[in-house]
Amino acid sequence: MARRRQTVTIKHVAADAGVSLQTVSRVINNEPNVRPAMAERVREAITRLGYVPSLAAQRMGGSRSYLILALNDRDRTISDWRARQGTDWVDQMLLGGMLTCARHGYRLLLELVDTHSDRIERELAATIAALQPDGVILTPPHSDNPLIAELLDRHDIAFARIGAQGGGAGIALSMADEAGARRATEHLLALGHRRIGFVAGPEDYTTSAQRADGWRGAMREAGASCDGLLAVGNFDFPSGEAAAHALLGAAVPPSAILASSDQMALGVLAAARERGLSVPDDLSVVSFDDTPIARFAHPPLTAMEQPIAAVTARAVELIIAQLGGRARPAAPVVIAGELKVRASTAAPRV
Amino acid sequence: MARRRQTVTIKHVAADAGVSLQTVSRVINNEPNVRPAMAERVREAITRLGYVPSLAAQRMGGSRSYLILALNDRDRTISDWRARQGTDWVDQMLLGGMLTCARHGYRLLLELVDTHSDRIERELAATIAALQPDGVILTPPHSDNPLIAELLDRHDIAFARIGAQGGGAGIALSMADEAGARRATEHLLALGHRRIGFVAGPEDYTTSAQRADGWRGAMREAGASCDGLLAVGNFDFPSGEAAAHALLGAAVPPSAILASSDQMALGVLAAARERGLSVPDDLSVVSFDDTPIARFAHPPLTAMEQPIAAVTARAVELIIAQLGGRARPAAPVVIAGELKVRASTAAPRV
DNA sequence: GTGAAAGCGCTAACAC
DNA sequence: GTGTTAGCGCTTTCAC
Numbered sequence A, B: 001m002a003r004r005r006q007t008v009t010i011k012h013v014a015a016d017a018g019v020s021l022q023t024v025s026r027v028i029n030n031e032p033n034v035r036p037a038m039a040e041r042v043r044e045a046i047t048r049l050g051y052v053p054s055l056a057a058q059r060m061g062g063s064r065s066y067l068i069l070a071l072n073d074r075d076r077t078i079s080d081w082r083a084r085q086g087t088d089w090v091d092q093m094l095l096g097g098m099l100t101c102a103r104h105g106y107r108l109l110l111e112l113v114d115t116h117s118d119r120i121e122r123e124l125a126a127t128i129a130a131l132q133p134d135g136v137i138l139t140p141p142h143s144d145n146p147l148i149a150e151l152l153d154r155h156d157i158a159f160a161r162i163g164a165q166g167g168g169a170g171i172a173l174s175m176a177d178e179a180g181a182r183r184a185t186e187h188l189l190a191l192g193h194r195r196i197g198f199v200a201g202p203e204d205y206t207t208s209a210q211r212a213d214g215w216r217g218a219m220r221e222a223g224a225s226c227d228g229l230l231a232v233g234n235f236d237f238p239s240g241e242a243a244a245h246a247l248l249g250a251a252v253p254p255s256a257i258l259a260s261s262d263q264m265a266l267g268v269l270a271a272a273r274e275r276g277l278s279v280p281d282d283l284s285v286v287s288f289d290d291t292p293i294a295r296f297a298h299p300p301l302t303a304m305e306q307p308i309a310a311v312t313a314r315a316v317e318l319i320i321a322q323l324g325g326r327a328r329p330a331a332p333v334v335i336a337g338e339l340k341v342r343a344s345t346a347a348p349r350v
Numbered sequence C: 001g002t003g004a005a006a007g008c009g010c011t012a013a014c015a016c
Numbered sequence D: 001g002t003g004t005t006a007g008c009g010c011t012t013t014c015a016c
Helices: A010-017 A021-027 A038-050 A056-059 A074-083 A089-103 A118-133 A146-154 A177-191 A204-223 A239-248 A262-274 A294-298 A308-322 B010-017 B021-026 B036-049 B054-061 B075-085 B090-105 B120-131 B144-154 B179-192 B206-221 B236-248 B261-274 B292-296 B308-323
Strands: A069-072 A107-115 A135-138 A158-162 A171-174 A198-199 A230-232 A255-258 A284-289 A301-305 B069-072 B107-115 B135-138 B158-161 B171-174 B195-201 B229-233 B256-259 B284-289 B302-305
Touching: A010 A021, A010 A038, A038 A262, A069 A074, A069 A118, A069 A308, A074 A089, A074 A107, A074 B090, A089 A107, A089 A308, A089 B075, A089 B090, A089 B107, A089 B236, A107 B107, A118 A230, A118 A308, A118 B054, A135 A146, A135 A308, A146 A158, A158 B158, A171 A284, A171 A308, A171 B144, A177 A204, A177 A255, A177 A301, A198 A204, A198 A262, A198 B107, A204 A301, A204 B010, A230 B206, A239 A255, A255 A262, A262 A284, A262 B021, A294 B171, A301 B075, A301 B206, A308 B171, B010 B021, B010 B036, B010 B135, B069 B075, B069 B090, B069 B229, B069 B308, B075 B090, B075 B107, B075 B195, B120 B284, B135 B144, B135 B206, B135 B308, B144 B158, B158 B308, B171 B308, B179 B195, B179 B256, B179 B284, B179 B302, B195 B206, B195 B302, B229 B236, B236 B256, B236 B261, B256 B261, B261 B292
Parallel strands: A069 A107, A069 A135, A135 A158, A158 A171, A198 A230, A198 A255, A255 A284, A284 A301, B069 B107, B069 B135, B135 B158, B158 B171, B195 B229, B195 B256, B256 B284, B284 B302
Antiparallel strands: none
C-alpha cells in the first residue's frame, strides 16, 4: 500500500491564493485579522482546489480533533444487538448525535466500554490517548461513574452525562425520570387504579431510583399505598416476568403495573397471560422507553418515551458550545419524553 | 480550552527504556530488526507508562489511520431511524464491524452519504481528505456505484462492496440474493404453491434483480408460470401494500407472495387483511431481511435472513488483510442467510 | 540491529 | 492585518 499523502494541502491553497499558510489557516478557522478581500481570495482557492483540511494534521497542530465520543456500555449494547429485539437506543443516539455533529463539522464515534471492570479507567485513558476527542458523551450507567468524570475532567475534555441528575463535573442531561414515572402513574390513577405495582430497574442505574421516586410521589399524593407493590428487575424480559409474578401473586394483587423498561413490560405481559389475566381488562401495563417493540406488543403498550435522539443532540450542542468557550449550564438540562397512550391501559375492572 | 497535548509520548517511552525513538516505533508496529530483549524492555516501559500511540500522529507520520468508514445511504438510514420500526441494519453492521475492527486495532466510523446526488463524488472526496481512512465499506445502493469505486481506487483505499456481485474494483461480498430468493420460493413450492407472486425492490439496488432471478429460476424449474406475478415496490410499507393489491386483484390471484423486504411484507399482510384474506390459510407470505419486525408481525413472518453482521465482519477482515498486503479475493465472497420459517407460510387451500 | 535526521499538514506564538 | 518560525508525535528514509 503506497504511502498515502494529502493530495491538496494548505500549502497548495496558500500558493494558489498567493498568501501565507497562516492566512489560509485563519480563513479555515474563521479567525479574525484577515481582510475580507483576502479571505474571499483564499476561499476561492479552497473551492477551486477542493481543499479539505486533514483532521489528523489539525489535531497535530494543537487544535481540535473535531471528534466526539459516545460511550456506551459494551455488554448491554452487544447483547441488545444480538437479541435483535428492536431496541434502538444506539440508533436514536446516532440520529441525534451524528446529525448535530455534522452540522458543526464534528464527527461522532461510538465506543463500547466495560462497565463493571476495574480496567475501565485504563481502557478509557487508552481510548482518549489514541483518539484525543474534544468531547465525550456518557450514557447510563457510565453517566454517574465518578472515576470516569474525574478522568475526563483531569484531561480537560468536555463531557455530557445523559440520564444524570447533576452534581459533579460535566454537563448533566436528564430525561425527567422522576417526572416521567409520576406522569405514568398519574395516568393510571386517573383511570381509577389504586394498587399500582412498580418494577424498578437495577440499582447501578441512578435513573432507577428516580423513577421509583416519581411513582412513590404520585402514589403518596393520591393517598395510595405502595406497600408490597415494588419489585426489582434488571431491565430484561425474564426479570420483568419474575417481578410480575411476585407482584401478582400477592394477597391483594395490583390492577396495574408500571415497568421500567419495555422488555420488562413484555415480561409482565407474559406473566399476565400465564395467569389468565387479560390486558388491559384485568391488568393495565405501562412501560418505559417506548422502543419499537412497545408498539408491536399485544396489546400495544402505553409507554413513557425516552427522547434519546433529542437529548443526544442537545448534549452535542452543549459540548460544542463549551468548546467554543461558553459556560456549561449550571443546572441539569431536562428533556422530557411524552407518554404514549396505547391499548395496554384502561380503567380497572370494578 | 487548553492546548491538549499527549501526556506520554513515544519520547517518554524511549527515554524510559533507554533506546531511540525508532526502536520504540518498531516495537509498536511489530517490525523486524529489534532484538527480543530490547523489545521486551520497550514493552515494559510502554506498560509502565501506560503509553498509547496517538492515531493522529501515526497518521501524520505517513502510516495507517486505523480507520475504516462504513458508508450508508443518508436518506434511507435517517428515515429508518426516524420511523422507529425496528430496522436494525445499522446495528448489525456495527455489531459485525466494530467488534472485528476492535480486534485488529481499528475503528469503524459510520458515515452517511447522499445517494442520488451528483455531489456524491465531492462529498466523498472531502470525507476521505478529512479522515484519510484505510478502508471503506460500501452498502447498497453505493456498492454498485462505479463513480465511488473509481474514486476509492484512485485514492488507493481498500474497499468492500456489500451486496455486490463482483466485477470492478474492491472486495465484493454478496448475501446470496439469488439463492435466497430461490430458497424462499422453493419453500413455498414445497408447500404446494404454484402461483407465487413476487414483490421486487427498486431497480437501483442490484440485489433487486438478483432476487427476481432467483424467484424466476425456481418457478421455471418447477414448471410454474411467472405471468402477472411480478410487482415492484421501493422497500417501504405502502409500496408493498399497493403491490399486493395489484397482485391479488388479478383474475387468478397468487396463493403466496414473496416480498423483497420486511416492510413490504407487512404491506402485503395489510392488503390481505383489507381483502378479508387470512394468512397463511388464504395467502402465504415470505419476506426478505428478517429485521426484528418480522418476528413481531401477525402472524410472525417466514423470512430470508440477511446476515449483515457476518458479512460486515468479513468485509472488515478482508480489508485489513488487504492492507496487510494479502491479495483481495478474486471471486465475490458469498455469505448466505438462513430461511427462518414462521407462521406466515402454510400449504395453500385446496 | 540500531540510531539520527528529515518531514508529514497543520496551528500557536511571535514578529513585522 | 499578515508572514515567519517552531514545533505537535510519529514514521520514513538512510546512515552506521
